[in-house]
Amino acid sequence: MSKILRLTLFKIPDPTHVQEAIAKYSSLSKDAVKNGKPYITSASANPTHADPRNKGYTLIARTSFESKADMDFYDNEDEAHGQIKAYLKGKVVDGPPLVVYMDV
Template structure:
């Protein structure tokens, strides 16, 4: 079964808040646990280049999961993901982030 690669794009206007999100994602592979064990293969976040083609998206997070079930756990039950959501609450503009995922 192929891994699941997920990209989440955020519109965060304040560079300080972008850095807060990058810091949270930098420890996600250790912080996110399922059944007492880390379950995210890769987690990174980076700011986008200042370019009109990015349509205001200022941060891209990339997470890689071993399965769709792991991604669903991340969305619905993961405490570390809840911390990221709490960190970004009220800082993301223009609605929720754009999330896409695909087979890796």
């Protein structure tokens, strides 16, 4: 089973909301639990530099998981991730975030 690295790119125009999202991601590794234990290997988020090449993306969240099954749990069942999604609802513009993931 391969470990998974996931990058999620957000278009959040308000810098205050970007900073608040970064704070929420900073504790995700301990807040997200599966079977009563933390399961996310690492989680962090950073703002992008202002540059026309970023196509309007202002925040990148990086999460890593031991398996694709853990990432699927994160997407569909994790309460801490659900809270982040609820917080960001209405703050992200131009459709849903761009999510890419890969084996590492």
